[in-house]
Structure formats: C-alpha cells, structure tokens
Amino acid sequence: xxxxxxxxxxxxxxxxxxxxxxxxxxxxxxxxxxxxxxxxxxxxxxxxxxxxxxxxxxxxxxxxxxxxxxxxxxxxxxxxxxxxxxxxxxxxxxxxxxxxxxxxxxxxxxxxxxxxxxxxxxxxxxxxxxxxxxxxxxxxxxxxxxxxxxxxxxxxxxxxxxxxxxxxxxxxxxxxxxxxxxxxxxxxxxxxxxxxxxxxxxxxxxxxxxxxxxxxxxxx
Numbered sequence: 001x002x003x004x005x006x007x008x009x010x011x012x013x014x015x016x017x018x019x020x021x022x023x024x025x026x027x028x029x030x031x032x033x034x035x036x037x038x039x040x041x042x043x044x045x046x047x048x049x050x051x052x053x054x055x056x057x058x059x060x061x062x063x064x065x066x067x068x069x070x071x072x073x074x075x076x077x078x079x080x081x082x083x084x085x086x087x088x089x090x091x092x093x094x095x096x097x098x099x100x101x102x103x104x105x106x107x108x109x110x111x112x113x114x115x116x117x118x119x120x121x122x123x124x125x126x127x128x129x130x131x132x133x134x135x136x137x138x139x140x141x142x143x144x145x146x147x148x149x150x151x152x153x154x155x156x157x158x159x160x161x162x163x164x165x166x167x168x169x170x171x172x173x174x175x176x177x178x179x180x181x182x183x184x185x186x187x188x189x190x191x192x193x194x195x196x197x198x199x200x201x202x203x204x205x206x207x208x209x210x211x212x213x214x215x216x217x218x219x220x
C-alpha cells in the first residue's frame with residue numbers, strides 16, 4: 001500500500017489556538033471587508049465556528065442589531081435557545097458576570113404536552129411558552145425553522161417584542177424561507193444567514209461575539 005505523506009503539524013499551545021485562528025481569518029479577509037466594527041466581530045466569530053468564508057456574502061444584519069444585542073446582554077438579558085446544543089454553545093462565563101441567563105424549553109413537560117396535543121413541533125411549542133411566560137430579551141434560533149416562524153407570528157401580532165433575534169435555522173424545509181421572512185420585517189433587530197446554511201454553532205457564535213463585546217465595554 002502506498003503511504004501518503006502527511007503534512008507537518010506545528011504545535012500550538014492551547015491558549016494560542018483561538019488567537020491564531022482569528023488572525024488567520026483576518027489575513028484571509030483583507031480590508032476593505034464587507035463588514036466593519038461590531039458586525040465584523042460577529043461575522044469573524046461565525047467564520048471561526050464554521051470555517052465557512054461564504055458567510056461573508058450570506059450574513060445579514062438589521063442596522064440596529066449589534067447595538068441592541070450588546071445593550072441587552074450588558075443589562076442582564078434573558079436569552080431563549082431553541083435547542084440544548086445552542087444553549088450549551090453560549091457558556092455562563094460570558095453571561096453570568098452580566099446578570100444574564102440562557103434557557104431552553106424543549107424538555108419542559110408543558111412543551112411536550114402541547115406538541116403532542118396539537119401536532120406541532122416541540123420547537124414551536126417551546127417558543128409559544130417562552131413568549132407567554134418568559135418574554136425573552138433575545139431569541140437564538142439555530143436549528144428549527146418552525147421556532148423562527150412561530151416567533152415571527154408572535155412579533156407580527158404584537159405578543160412578542162424581543163430586543164434581538166439571532167435567526168439561523170439550518171436545513172432544506174422552510175429554513176431559507178423562515179430567514180427571508182425574518183429579514184423582511186423591521187419590527188425587531190435581527191442577525192441572520194441567507195439560504196439553507198445555519199445551525200446551532202453559528203447562532204451561538206454570533207451571540208458569543210456580542211457577549212464578548214458587552215463584557216469588554218462593561219470593563220471600560
């Protein structure tokens with residue numbers, strides 16, 4: 001069997017991996033960039049989470065999105081996550097010092113019962129419960145188009161008015177459409193990704209970038 005030579009691997013100290021990764025992204029996306037300031041910090045973190053430079057052309061921001069998100073997190077935001085994976089991707093070390101918290105309702109018995117009784121997805125039922133009882137400041141949706149569509153219905157009806165929606169459901173059934181509806185409204189600020197791409201890691205990374213910015217400004 002022919003042995004394929006392996007590339008040389010440079011040892012990098014654990015504490016330097018993130019810094020080096022971000023510097024590589026900076027070098028591969030020279031100025032002028034399609035995003036600047038806080039928006040670039042968010043997109044750079046999303047690229048870091050996915051190694052997907054196509055996000056440079058797919059990411060969309062409401063003009064007030066980054067300012068609204070940073071202000072909400074700095075004020076101790078209540079943050080809804082559509083999946084446990086998404087919630088786990090937003091660690092307490094970024095939120096707890098600012099008085100915030102992240103929660104996911106997928107395993108709440110009320111969500112399970114509502115979904116079973118109505119035939120809706122648990123993700124949709126979770127949003128309905130969040131709107132009714134928790135009034136989250138920020139919704140982070142990285143998996144379920146049904147969750148985003150439900151939230152948009154609540155926004156249109158006036159039942160929900162979050163300070164920011166990070167809407168990045170991934171997939172082939174209503175993912176692109178739900179994000180197009182999000183970007184078409186102007187009632188609440190949003191960060192989204194056009195088309196089928198998305199996912200919990202992307203949504204969480206966008207939130208984490210805002211949380212880091214809020215932490216930095218808190219320390220000034």
